[in-house]
Amino acid sequence: MTIAPITLHQPRRLAVGAGTVGGVGAWAADAASILVIATPITAGFAERLKLSGRITVFDAIPGEPDIRTLGAALEAARRCKPDLIVGLGGGSVLDVAKLVAALWDSGQTLTDVAGPNRVAGRRTRLAQVATTAGTGSEAGIRSLITDPDKGNKIAVESPHMIADFAVLDPELTYSVPPAVTAATGVDAMAHCVEAFTSRRAHPMIDGFARMGFRLVGKYLARAVRDGADTEAREGLMLASYYGGICLGPVNTAAGHAIAYPLGTRLRLPHGLANAIIFPHVLAFNQPVAADKTAEVASALGLGAGLSKTELLNTARDFCSSLGIEMSLAAHGARTNDLPLYASEAHANRRLMDNNPIDMSIEDVLGVYKAAF
């Protein structure tokens, strides 16, 4: 079998470890004007960057950033004319920071750059400081922004959106609550597992995926139990970063496609939606990805030689034992809504076509019913 060539973009510099957030200031000692993009909560970490120079904090980033949010952030940048932009937050913040760095001083608009490889260039330096472990946005070159009129997400992808400096400091994730830690940790693992078993899987990305799901197997329960467990938090930040690398050239598959309607229609947080769906797709794909699925099961401590049913049950127990409510009904889903979810998920060919085995609309509906 020939292996399709891939191209990987990674941050120019990566710092990993407790206290590394303090290195941003020294790295950017020559920056005269700095724009920090954050949420009202993560803005509280801005001091820890140890920045000098003129600092502007833009903290109006909601959970799901839309075009208006981006417009306001671009306005803030045009006022302060930064030579450094720092994204300080979770995936939403980091996605906005990428776009602001690429667009604030260019003639291009969001519409101009939507899609792959349409950003003309970037002059402003970009540091990405993650405060959650889930999306792995700091690792990559993609941003998702909601279009409230159309109700969908605009994806921008460009090598010009890669970070000059990415920071994974576990101390910034101590205060993430156990429920969010659990769901986002499973989401990070799902990025790795879906890329690992994808039709477009690649041996090099498989290596990152393995490191990622093994770290989740080793550390997620510990971080849920004790949020200040530095070693576990650091392991999860790495897992999230590796998941981010998996998202680049290979991306996710049916699991994320099936989780999307739970976000757009049922308004479940992205991590939670993916955690609920994860065991079902893992088991569905088992027949065509037996060896790789067995590797995942072993890394998560689910056992060896599992039947499809045993795999589904043990994977669901893995998530439940982290405190994740795995029933769609408990989250307010109604049986009547499931066919709509199924047709929307099935129509997401961008991700569905990556799945190692084709899923019919009935198969997808079967997943929702089983998760109900």
Ligand SMILES: [Fe+2]
């Ligand atoms: Fe995800």
